[in-house]
Amino acid sequence: MTVKDVIAPSADDLRQDILRHLTFTMGKDADHASVYDWRMALSFAIRDRIVEPWFAATKQTWEQGRKRVYYLSMEFLIGRILEDAAINLGLRAAAREAIEGMGQSWSAVVEDEPDAALGNGGLGRLAACYMESMATLGCPGYGYGIRYEHGLFKQRFEGGRQVEAPEDWLKQRHPWEFERPEAAYEIGFKGAVEMRAGKAVWIPSETVLAEAFDMPVIGWKGRWANTLRLWSAKPTTMFDLARFNHGDYAAAAEPEALARTLSRVLYPDDTTYQGKELRLKQEYFLTAAALHDIIRRHLAGGYRLEDLPAHVAIQMNDTHPAIAGPELVRILVDLYGMSFEQAIEIAVKCLGYTNHTLLPEALERWACYLMGSVLPRHMQIIEQIDAWHLKTNPNRPHYVGVVKHQEVRMGELAFITAHKVNGVSALHTKLIKQNLFPELDTLHPGRIVNQTNGITPRRWLRMSNPALSRLITETIGEGWEADLDKLRALEPHVEDPGFRDDFADAKRRNKDALANWIAREQGIKIDPAAMFDVQIKRIHEYKRQLLNILQTIAQWHEIRENPQADYQPRVKIFGGKAAPGYQTAKEIIRLINDVATVVNADPLVGDRLRIVYPANYNVSMAERLIPAADLSEQISTAGKEASGTGNMKFALNGALTIGTLDGANVEIREEVGAENFFLFGLTASEVMERRKDPEHARHAILQSQALQDVLQMIAEGRFSPDEPTRYHGLVHNMWHSDYFLCASDFEAYRAAQVEVDRAFADPERWWRMAALNTARMGFFSSDRAIQGYMTEIWGTESAL
Ligand SMILES: *Cc1c(COP(=O)(O)O)cnc(C)c1O
DSSP states (O other): OOOOOOOOOOHHHHHHHHHHHHHHTSOOOTTTOOHHHHHHHHHHHHHHHHHHHHHHHHHHHHHTTOOEEEEEOSOEEEEOOHHHHHHHTTOHHHHHHHHHHTTOOHHHHHHTSOOEEESSSHHHHHHHHHHHHHHHHTOOEEEEEEOOSBOSOEEEEETTEEEEEOOOTTSSOOTTOEEEEEEEEEEEESOEEEEETTEEEEEOSEEEEEEEEEEEEEOGGGSOEEEEEEEEEEESSOOOHHHHHTTOHHHHTHHHHHHHGGGTBOOOOSSOOOOOHHHHHHHHHHHHHHHHHHHHHHHHTTOOGGGHHHHEEEEEESSTTTTHHHHHHHIIIIITOOOHHHHHHHHHHHEEEEOOOOOGGGSOEEEHHHHHHHSHHHHHHHHHHHHHHHHHOTTOOTTOSSEETTEEEHHHHHHHTOSEEEESSHHHHHHIIIIISHHHHHHSTTOEEEOOOOBOHIIIIIITOHHHHHHHHHHHOSOGGGOGGGGGGGGGGGGOHHHHHHHHHHHHHHHHHHHHHHHHHHOOOOOTTSEEEEEESOOOGGGTHHHHHHHHHHHHHHHHHOTTSOOOOEEEEEEOOOOTTOHHHHHHHHHHHHHHHHHHTOTTTGGGEEEEOOSSOOHHHHHHHGGGOSEEEEOOOTTSOSOOSHHHHHHHTTOEEEEOSOTTHHHHHHHHOGGGSEEOSOOHHHHHHHHTSTTHHHHHHHTOHHHHHHHHHHHHTTTOTTSTTTTHHHHHHHHHTOTTOHHHHHHHHHHHHHHHHHHHTOHHHHHHHHHHHHHTOGGGBHHHHHHHHIIIIIOOOOOO
8 A cells, every 4th residue: 555645525525524523423413513513523524534644654654664753852832733734635625615614614613723832932833843844755753742731821911911821722622632542651760770680770669651642743735644642641550549448539649640740731931941850750751751662663563673773763852852862772771681882872873963052041951969869770871871972082071071060961962872963053053063062073073964944834834824825826836835945936926016916915915814803802903004013932032022122112212203204104013922930031021011002002103103912922823923924023142043933934924034143044044135134233253252341231322322212211111100110120231231232233223124114115125025035935944954854864765
């Protein structure tokens, strides 16, 4: 049996399937079904059509003895699944017709699905895009993650302040997962290591069961499907009936509660590392369950463990699963009697490590006492790996190594146990070599490689932007969804005024829809003809939402001072969550909301400047905002954003970027052309230079009257009249520290915004630039990225 293109069903076929599931799966008749019932029935009807290609792909992989890729990630920021699956199966139109034919609203049904928010931001979303591209390319593989009961918290604003509420995506039945009670492994923690007949034996004192839940991941046109296997923690010791019968109800349920905490919540922080025991246990839980599963599958194929690297490629998404090296060595040595030397050699051949950050506060380091207590055998193996590395690399400087200052450094561990280490943009990879691992790079030339991030064009263009997708297909024909370089064929059309009008119309339709949504949700009326200037991403000082709001205040001030001048009306749109413990980020959120309150109520400004900040930014909101954006804010301090993927989504959807030379911005600008990108700000090396001046902030502020005025207004309480001192700390920090150089880049940013205004005032120029952005973004497809991983890191080929 080989895989084939699925045959799209008719709306009538689907209608039958939906009604069947409504009746027999949901137990409802059409007259009494709720939106939820319809959504479930539709999901099951679509899911049914994934199963066949899913089985076929699995079968083919077994029969052909293909190498599989295992993508280990603590986060998968999936979002909604229904519409994406329908599109990849080629049946969105039919499904819509069927649903509407039965009197239901398509958008209501689709939007009833909660986001699967098993991630914080870019890193988790990347994992989700990569799963989809692996399925599209026919790269046999599995994603391994944790089935968190509660994904990323929900954000509300109260008096402008972020308030977190727990997320509950599993409260309703989840139609896209299959429970696999038979795929369960016992995972140990703590205890002691004993020597028995010269062999180490780890006797854990705690155990939990990792139980698998599988989600099929269907590729474009349904030609291939892989599995995302998420682990859920269950108790190994059953409910204590004796205690229950004695009336001790709480104690009876204790083992269950204890085990379940392991997969209970996602850690809601994306940029700082906290040395918490529960987090270490979660990381080991995921990694150990995955490795057990991988070894079991390998042996079931009849292969020898010595041949593992020929059949298995394991990718570590950041250092979170970096215990994989020691765990694989432990399995091979302790459980299968292999020598350490042979085991570590096999591990290195199987493993790859993706580095996602240079921020020192995000680099994982575990205190040796904690590692030794939670994973005593692994601590021994880590020391053995470190010693082996030193022995095989006698030139290693004394300050380099895995275990230093009573800490295990996970970055070094991942580097040493992987055959390839990759950065996520050209600039980031260069900085890994220069600043993060220069000594290890010298010892292992060629191990560090680049794989610039990508995004899946199915979700981020075809699904979320039907208006533009239709125009593209009408203009250049089909096929661009799976071969994004084809968008280059749009280039000649950019000179055609008719095409530019159509391009602008598509954008306008998306802006109208967004304006309606904002009016409905926020009660704020915005003009769809205004420029939509969007910054959506996690709130972090390095991403510099502060720089944006400071410039916004300056703009407001300027309009008030000079109301007769000719301004391009703008809507500043912000979106993003702050880590619950990140006080500075929360202060920035509050400032944005405070400024919005004042500016939006100012009759002098009117439609010329509006600020909106819809709460609870997530994948679904990104799908709504990005197609409607005119301007994409990618303004991180140079050297701090490893790649970014939001930047790619915007440019692909015809938004122009205002940005620094950071992360993948550098490559985006090269691809779309410098003349179609609003560049400003210090470069990464200039940033390092600038920081050497301890008074850089004060000097920069004194150079800018506009910034002085802005800081003065904030300090006087113009945006916090009920509490004038609210932002004194923030203003003080601007004058005296400003580590992320908002002041140093302020005037350059303001000048670039003037350039943006000038371009927007000239529609012919603007739409030419915007269309060229779309036409030239092919490189940033996650298909290109995954193809790069396959050939340069995993050594696998497409099965299609
Ligand atoms: C793409 C995406 C991100 C990453 O955005 P950056 O601008 O690259 O930080 C974060 N969150 C969501 C919901 C996304 O879709």
